[in-house]
Amino acid sequence: MAGLKVEIVRADALDEGAWAEWRAILADTPALNSPYFRPTFTQIAGAISPEAAVAVFTRDGRTVGFFPHQRRGGAIQPLAAPMNDYHGVIARDGEAPTLEEVATLLGGSRLNVTAWVGDTPAGEPRRTVQVELGADGYDGWYAERRQTFGKFFKDKERARRSMEAELGPLRVERGLHDPRLLDWLIGLKRDQYKRTARHDIFGCGWTVELLHELLKSEGPGGFGASMAGLWAGDRLTALEYSLHAGDQYHFWFPGYEPSLARCSPGILLSMDTMRLAAELGYRTFDFGFEGEHYKKYFCNGAHTVREAMIVKPGIGQAFSQAAVKALDLAGEGRGERLRASVRRRWAAIEACEVTHADRLKGAVQAAGAALAKVRAPQRASA
Template sequence: MTGFKVDILHVDAMGEAEWAAWRAFRAANPALTSPYFRPEFTQVAGRISPRAAVAVFSHGGEVAGFFPHQRRGSAVQPLGAPMNDYHGIIARPGEGPTLAEASALLGGSRLNVTAWVGDTGMGEDRRTVQVELGETGYDAWYAERRTTHGKFFKDKERARRSMETELGTLRVERGLRDPALLDWLIDLKRDQYRRTSRHDIFACGWTAELLHALLQTDIDGFGASMAGLWAGDRLTAIEYSLHADDQYHFWFPAYEPSLARCSPGILLSMDTMRLAAERGYRTFDYGFEGEHYKKYFCNGAHIVREAMVLKPGLGAAVSQAAVRALDLAGEGRGERLRASVRRRWAAIEACETSHADRLRGAVQAAGAALAKAKSASTRPVAA
C-alpha cells in the first residue's frame, strides 16, 4: 500500500479519537500483545523521553496507523529506546506503512530499530523467547520443564535449599512499587554496566525517570512493578517488569553478585511466575534469547527484526567501507564487529541527548568492541 501521509503530534496533542483508533488497531492485531504497544506506555514515555512524538499515518483521509518515536539529532528511534523491547506500527494487519515507508515519511538520516514487529524484508531476524503457561497454569508448566530438563531444575532446587540454609528463610514478594527499591536495582545495574564495559543507560537521567513513572502507573491493567527475593532479612535479587492484560514482560533483573552461585535471579523469576500466574498472567516474556538459562524455561518464541534504515548517501557508503576495511583483518570479523558496535551505538544515541555525550559514548563503545574482537582473535585454540 502506498500514498500514506503523516502528521507528527506530541503525545499530549493526541485526542480521544486517536487513542480509540489505537486501541481498536491493537485489538485487531495479534502481533501487538506486548505491553509496549499499550497506549499507556506511550502516554508515560512520551512525556519523559526528550523529543518524543507520535507519527499518525493516514491513507485516503482515514487514520491507518501510529508510530511512537523519539529523535536524537537527525536520527529517529522507537519511543523509549534503548529500553523499548518491542516496537512497530500500531495498525491493523497489512494496513499500516512498511518500515521503509515509515522511515521515508519520518525523514531523518536514519531509522534504527532493534525489535521491529511486522513484516519487513529489511535487516536481520532476532528471536525473543517466552514462557507460555496456557490454561494449565504454572504447576503443569513446571512439571513439564522439570521432566524435560531435570538436571537444570534439580540444581536450582538444591541452590534454593543451600541459600536458605546459609542465609535464612526465603521470601518472595511481587507487586512492589517502592521507589527506594527501584533505586537499589538501578545501582546494581549501573555497577553491572561498569564491570562489563557496557554503556550506562541510566547515567543520562531520563531513563531512570521513565522507570519511576511507569512504576507509579496502574491504569486498566497496565503498569510496572518489581518482585524481590529475600533470604532472611537480606534482599538478594530484584526484577522490574512491565505487564498488561495477561502479558508479563521481565525487563530489568538484578541480583547480588556475591550470591551468583545460588542463582537468586533465576529463583526469583520462577517464584514471580508462580505468583503472577495466580493473578491471571499467562505469557512471561524474557526478551532476546542468549542467556543460557532461558532455553530451559522458555517454550515459545517470536521473530522480530533488527534494522538500520539509512538515507542513501555518505552515511551508507562510509558504513560499508568500514566493514570492508575491518574484513581485511581476516576471518570475516567486520560484519560481526559492526553489529556489536551498531547495537552499542544505538543504545548510546538513544540515551544521550547532546552531541558531546554521544561522541564520548561512541569512542568508548568502539574501543570495548575492538578489545573484545582482539581478545577473541588471540585466544589459544585447544588441541
Template sequence: MAETLQVEIMSAEAMDAAAIALWRDWTTTNPALTSPYFRWDYTQIAARVCPGAAVAVFRRGGRIVGFFPHQKRGGSVQPLGAPMNDYHGVIAAEGETITLEQVAHLLHARRLNVPGWIGAAETGQARETVQVAMPDAGFDAWYAERRVTFGKYFKDKERARRSLEAELGPVRVERGLHDPALLDQLIDLKAAQYRRSGLHDIFACGWTRDLLHALMADPRPDFGASMAAMHAGDKLVAIEFSLHAGRHYHFWFPVYEPSLARCSPGILLSMDTMRLASAEGFRVFDFGFEGESYKKYFVNARQTVREAVVMRPGLTQALGDAAVGVLDKAGGRGEALRASLRRRWSTIEACEASPVGRLRGAAVAVRSAVSKAAARKKTARVAHV
C-alpha cells in the same frame, strides 16, 4: 487505485480522544500487538520523558490507519524509548499493512533503527524472542511439564534454593513493588554490570532512569510497571523490573547478588514471579531476545521479529558506518562482530541525545573494544605457547 498513505507528526499530548480510542482498540484486538510496549499508556508516559519524542499518525483518505511512536536524534529515528524497548512497529488494525520501509520514507529518516520490529518489512535480519505460554491450569502445570522435560536442570534449581536457605535463611518473594529507592538500587546495580562488561551504560544519560521511574509511578488498571524482589533471610539477593499489560508480563531488567551466582537467585526469582503472577491471571511471560542459556529451559513459545537499519545515503549513514568501522578495527572482524558493534553504536545513538554525548559514548566503546581485542590476542599467544 489504493489511497495514498500520508503522515502527520505530532506530540503525544496533541492526540485527541478519538485517536486514543482507536489506539486502545487496536492493541487489544490485534494479536500482533499484545506486548505492553504497544499500549497507548506506554507511549503517553514515555513521551513525557524521552528526548525528541513524537508520534507518526498515518492516514488514508483522511482516515487514521496507524500510529508509530518514535524519537529523533538529529536525522536518525528510533522507536520511542530505545534502546530499552524490545518490541516496536506500527499500531494498526489487524490486516492493515504499513511496512517498515514506508515508515522510514514517510518520516524522512536518514536512519531508522529497529532491533525488534513486528510487522511487514523487507529489510534486515530475523531475530527470535522467547516466551513462556502458561497453560490455563497455571504455574504448577507448566512446572510439572518442564521438570519432566528438563529434570536435571530444575532439580539443580531446587537444590540451589535449599542451599540459599541453608546459607542465609528462609527465601521470600514479593511482587508488585513500587518503591523508588529499590528501583534506584536496581538501576545502580545494572549500571555497574554494564560497566564491568564493557557495555555502554544506558542509565548514564539520565532520561532512561527517569523513564523507569515514570512508568512505575503511574500504574493503570490494565497497564503498569513494577518490581519483584527476593530476600534470603535478611539479605536482598535479586530484583527484577517488569512491564505488564493484559495477560502479558514482560521481564525487563533483572539483577542479582553476584556473590550468590552459584545459587541462581535471578532464575529463582523469575520462577517465583511467574508463580505469583500466573495466579493473578497473567499467561504470557516474555523473556525478550534469546541468548542467555537459561532461557531454553523455560520457554515454550517464540516470536520472530526483525532487526533492521533503513538508511538513506548521506551524512548520517556515513557517520554511522564510520563509527562502526572504527569499532570494527579496534575489536576485530566478522559478520557476527559487526552486528554486535552496530547494536552498540545504535545503543549509544539512542541513549545520548546530544552529539557530545554520542562522541563520548563512542570513545568509551572504542577503548573497551581495544582492551578486549588485546586480551584476546594475549590469550591466543599463551595458548599457542
C-alpha cells in the same frame, strides 16, 4: 505508499478519539499484545524521552496507524529506545505501512529498530522467547520443564536449599513500587554495565526518570509496572522490574547480588514471580531476546522480530561501510562479524545520549570495547 500521509504530533496532542482508535486496533491485532504498545506506555514515555513524538498515518482521510518514536539528531528510533523491547506501527493487519515507508515518510538520515513487529524484508530476524502457561498453569509448566530438563531444575532446587541454609528463610514479594528498591536495582545494573564494558543506559538520566514514572502508573487493561524481590532472611538478594498488561507479563530489568551468583537468586526470583503472577491470571511471561543460557530451559514459546537500519542514501551509507572497513583493519577481517554487535552498541548510545559530546564519548568507549573483544582471541592463542 500511494495515498499514505503522515502527521507528526506530540503524544499529549492526541485527542481521546485517537486513543480510542489506538485501543481498538490493539483489540483487533494479536501481534501487538505487549505492554509496550499500550497507550499509557506512549503517554508516559512521550512526556519524558527527549524529542519524542507520534507519527499518525492516514490514507484517504482515515487514520490507519500510529508510530511512537524519538529523534536524536538526524536519526529516528522507536520511543524509549534502547529500553523498548517491542516496537512497530500500531495498525491492523494488512494496513500498516512498511518499515521502508515509515523511514521515507519520517525523513531523517536513518531509522534504526531492534525489535520490529511487522512484515519487512529489511534487516535480520531475531527471536524473543516466552513462557506460555497452559490449562494447568504454573504447576503444569514446571512439571513439564522439570521432566524435560531435570538436571537444570534439580540444580535450582538445590540452590534454593543452599541459600536458605546459609542466609535464612526465603521470601518473595511481587507488586512492589518502592522507589528506593528501584534505585537499588538501578545501582546493580550500573555496576554490571561497568564490569562488562557496556554503555551505561542510566547515566543519561531520562531513562531513570522513565522507570520511576512507569512504576507510579496504572492504565486501562491492567497496564502497569512493578517489581518483585527475593529476600533470604533479612537480606535482599534479587529484584526484577517488569511491565504487564492484560495476561502479558514482560520481565524487563533483572538484578541480583553478584556475590550470590552460585545460588542463582535471579532465576529463583523469576520462577517464584511466575508462580505468584499466574495466580492473578497472567499467562504469557516474556523473557525478551534469546541468548542467556537459562532461557532455553524456561521458555516454550517464541516470536520473530526484525532488527534493521534503514539508511538514507549518501553519507550515511558511506559512513557505515567505512566503519566496517576500519574494524576490518583493526580486527584482521572480523569487521562483518562485529557489525551487529557494534551497531547495537551504537544504537543504545545514540538513543540514550542527547548531546553530540555525550554520543561521541560513548562511541569512543564502545569502539575500545569492541577492539578489546577482537583482540582477546589473539592474546589467548599467542
